[in-house]
Amino acid sequence: MSALNKIDAQKAKSLIDSGAAILVDIRESDEFAREHVPGAHHVPLSGFSPSDFPQDRQKIAIFHCASGARTAEAAPRILGTGFAEVYMLEQGLSGWKKAGLQTVINRKAPIAIQRQVQITAGMMVLIGVILGFTVSPWFFALSGFVGAGLTFAGVSGTCAMASLLAVMPWNRRVMASATTTLAQGS
Template sequence: MFGFGGNKHKEISAAELNAMLKDDAVLLVDVREVDEFSDGHIAGAINMPLSRFQASLIPDAGGKTVVLQCAGGKRSAMALDKCASAQAAIETHLAGGIGAWKSAGLPIVRG
């Protein structure tokens, strides 16, 4: 675990996220910019770029765990800091971002 701004964030691995997605137990929020998202993203992810990120705009997860994700982990940690400042109960992100996802040989979708 690490944090920016003194906050601690829960990190999950690509394998853990993959299992959660298969179990329909996660709402995945990709905080990369729109062009990055279009170039390739994890199936089922919703795009909420960090440049316009507001915790209050994250859809109701319906009891699922909300997991934030970016390219390598820095921007998702920054978004988690914004969640903490807004007192949103969101504390988890993908360690290593989509780079770790790809390195694990997991699929991405384009468009």
């Protein structure tokens, strides 16, 4: 089996509240720091290892990301965690919130790095186009440069802009506190 069975948020919450299941958040640390389900175990997909999981392997494990896409994509790795029963939360954190269930929100945490990349790249393309039409056609090169960078990021799986944004002061401070919080058991 290489696909995960889905479970809706209400049923997942019932299983978690009864102690029969645990919830595992596979989103990255910046996403988790901004918002997460109370009591969720955080095991980022980027450093995913079956040994990172709680010893409650006799319990049902419910995995989630933001929307369900990353969880579905990581199904073979998730199925290898050794839990007796494994599910993916339908629509991820979005489905949890749509069901009206509680999340912990840290408004002091910056938005996720990938959203920062999207905003920055979008603004650079927009500025390049506006300046290209109003000041000099040479500014269109800025939009082309950003497009080439995004293409390279997609093909290679690395993103220079994300790496640069991750070391910005507003992200370093929050990431350091998220790591400390996670080490203490959230």
